[in-house]
Amino acid sequence: MIPITKVEIGERERQLVAEVLQSGGLAQGKYVAEFEKMFGHMIMSKYTVATSNGTTALFLAMKTLGIGEGDEVITTPFTFAATVNSILETGATVRLVDIEEDSFLINCNELGSMSQSHIRAIVPVHMFGQPADMDLICSFAERHDLRIIEDAAQAHFATFQGRAVGTFDVGCFSFYATKNVTCGEGGMVSTNRGDEFEWLRILRNQGMRDRYDYAVPGYNFRMTELQAAIGLGQLERAEAMIVGRRLNARLLSSLLADIDEITVPFVKSNREHAWHQFTIKLDIDVLDRAHFVEILNARGIGTGIYYPRSITEYEAYSGHPRVLCDDDSIARRVARQVVSLPIGPYLEARDLEEIAIACKIAVMESRK
Numbered sequence: 001m002i003p004i005t006k007v008e009i010g011e012r013e014r015q016l017v018a019e020v021l022q023s024g025g026l027a028q029g030k031y032v033a034e035f036e037k038m039f040g041h042m043i044m045s046k047y048t049v050a051t052s053n054g055t056t057a058l059f060l061a062m063k064t065l066g067i068g069e070g071d072e073v074i075t076t077p078f079t080f081a082a083t084v085n086s087i088l089e090t091g092a093t094v095r096l097v098d099i100e101e102d103s104f105l106i107n108c109n110e111l112g113s114m115s116q117s118h119i120r121a122i123v124p125v126h127m128f129g130q131p132a133d134m135d136l137i138c139s140f141a142e143r144h145d146l147r148i149i150e151d152a153a154q155a156h157f158a159t160f161q162g163r164a165v166g167t168f169d170v171g172c173f174s175f176y177a178t179k180n181v182t183c184g185e186g187g188m189v190s191t192n193r194g195d196e197f198e199w200l201r202i203l204r205n206q207g208m209r210d211r212y213d214y215a216v217p218g219y220n221f222r223m224t225e226l227q228a229a230i231g232l233g234q235l236e237r238a239e240a241m242i243v244g245r246r247l248n249a250r251l252l253s254s255l256l257a258d259i260d261e262i263t264v265p266f267v268k269s270n271r272e273h274a275w276h277q278f279t280i281k282l283d284i285d286v287l288d289r290a291h292f293v294e295i296l297n298a299r300g301i302g303t304g305i306y307y308p309r310s311i312t313e314y315e316a317y318s319g320h321p322r323v324l325c326d327d328d329s330i331a332r333r334v335a336r337q338v339v340s341l342p343i344g345p346y347l348e349a350r351d352l353e354e355i356a357i358a359c360k361i362a363v364m365e366s367r368k
């Protein structure tokens with residue numbers, strides 16, 4: 001079986017976790033500080049604040065920027081629910097902007113026509129590891145005096161014009177078990193602003209400036225030393241893992257290039273993809289997706305459907321008074337076409353050849 005994801009825990013992670021257990025200090029301490037420092041250094045962000053997970057990172061970032069009731073926050077309907085949930089949790093209203101058909105990223109052409117009065121921030125999702133158009137997003141934000149909170153949960157070390165995602169204003173990352181870098185569960189907020197860095201730290205820890213010195217009512221979003229120890233071990237191998245993903249993506253793209261019924265992932269210019277997922281689109285006028293997936297799985301190839309629906313297709317959101325959406329027709333269409341294939345650094349050339357052969361067979365056998 002070639003799995004769609006495989007968590008790889010190295011000797012270094014084991015060693016660091018053993019050190020933490022030995023020390024007896026399990027709650028946030030020097031390993032978390034070291035993890036923040038190393039990650040910040042790698043993305044060249046001035047300040048980084050580790051959190052319990054990626055969702056709390058997004059929520060904490062928005063609370064720190066003062067986003068709440070009466071504010072509107074732009075994001076896309078083709079994302080994991082955490083993006084939308086974290087905005088709703090602040091009390092703000094979500095404004096969903098449709099994606100581009102070829103890249104799965106927010107369609108920046110749609111931004112100009114929006115009425116701006118209540119919009120406070122934009123949350124671009126670097127979907128599957130590909131950076132959104134940060135040039136257009138930054139100029140839009142500047143023009144309307146908005147903040148940018150990048151949802152970089154899937155895009156550790158991806159770059160736009162040579163600059164790491166998460167460093168354009170405020171960035172949020174996830175270290176969930178299946179992400180490119182993992183702590184089991186974990187998150188990170190990055191910022192270049194010292195005043196906001198202080199508030200991120202205060203709000204993360206019950207609103208305390210110092211022990212029992214409460215500045216405001218806050219939260220407990222702290223990361224544990226055990227999480228940080230795993231993350232530190234992962235960061236030491238991150239460069240090799242990302243190179244592996246990029247090589248695999250290039251090879252798999254070329255192996256699938258001559259199949260008319262499959263569109264391989266489109267990489268836009270001026271950026272380096274993190275390849276969290278390698279997501280193809282099927283010509284569903286010709287192919288039956290469920291059948292296509294079944295054939296791949298039967299041949300031992302793991303697959304994922306990310307995401308099976310646009311956010312607005314769930315009652316939880318379509319009926320929500322604080323979720324607004326004019327048009328998500330592209331997100332809805334794309335959700336019916338996508339299939340993610342294995343791409344992790346644990347794959348070898350012959351695995352990728354096997355995946356490509358299985359895709360060719362599945363195309364022939366899943367014709368409607």
Ligand SMILES: *Cc1c(COP(=O)(O)O)cnc(C)c1O
Nearest residue numbers: 053054055080082083153174176
């Ligand atoms: C994983 C993910 C999150 C949330 O991260 P958790 O660590 O699971 O809370 C947010 N946004 C996107 C796009 C994600 O893929």
